[in-house]
Amino acid sequence: MHARKSERGSVRALCALVLACLASPLCAADSARPAALDVKATAAVLQDQPRGRGLVPADRVVPGDEVFYTLEIRNTGSRPLPPQTVDFAIPEHMRYVAGSAVAAGADVSYSVDGGRTFDRPENLSVIAAGAEPRPATAADYTHIRWRLKHALKAKALALARFRAVVK
Numbered sequence: 001m002h003a004r005k006s007e008r009g010s011v012r013a014l015c016a017l018v019l020a021c022l023a024s025p026l027c028a029a030d031s032a033r034p035a036a037l038d039v040k041a042t043a044a045v046l047q048d049q050p051r052g053r054g055l056v057p058a059d060r061v062v063p064g065d066e067v068f069y070t071l072e073i074r075n076t077g078s079r080p081l082p083p084q085t086v087d088f089a090i091p092e093h094m095r096y097v098a099g100s101a102v103a104a105g106a107d108v109s110y111s112v113d114g115g116r117t118f119d120r121p122e123n124l125s126v127i128a129a130g131a132e133p134r135p136a137t138a139a140d141y142t143h144i145r146w147r148l149k150h151a152l153k154a155k156a157l158a159l160a161r162f163r164a165v166v167k
Helices: 005-023 028-032
Strands: 037-049 052-057 066-075 085-089 094-096 106-111 143-148 157-166
Touching (some): 143 157
Antiparallel strands (some): 037 066, 066 157, 085 143, 094 157, 106 143
16 A cells, blocks of 8 residues: 555554554453463455455555454463453554454453453443443444353464454
């Protein structure tokens, strides 16, 4: 993707934000994670390529770009881990795409309060200053939580995905 000179500063800032999020994608609850659990996140965008459209690393993004996030949840140990919970902060300057969070064998919930509480979309609400509570929308989500339903076998890998749009 190409940007005009006047847009390059903001493009660089957005790229830095996406990449910084990938460097530390999980919530503060990381300290409670078993040592054998490794979570790695990658970000990609759809781009025209010689053989058609395909995903490429999200090295350059501009407002309106849809970013595809993939989390690799890996048991690096030699013993099974009980069902795990993985939280991911939706990067600042990104808007979650409704219904895009998926993972086989996992329940997905969301937070609208910075990752303090999680629930299903229909149970979430937000309160604007001086206003009545209203149902939360995907744009209000701050975090996503995947709760794996099954133990993670030794050396096994689980994938979780979602999409977000650059604001």
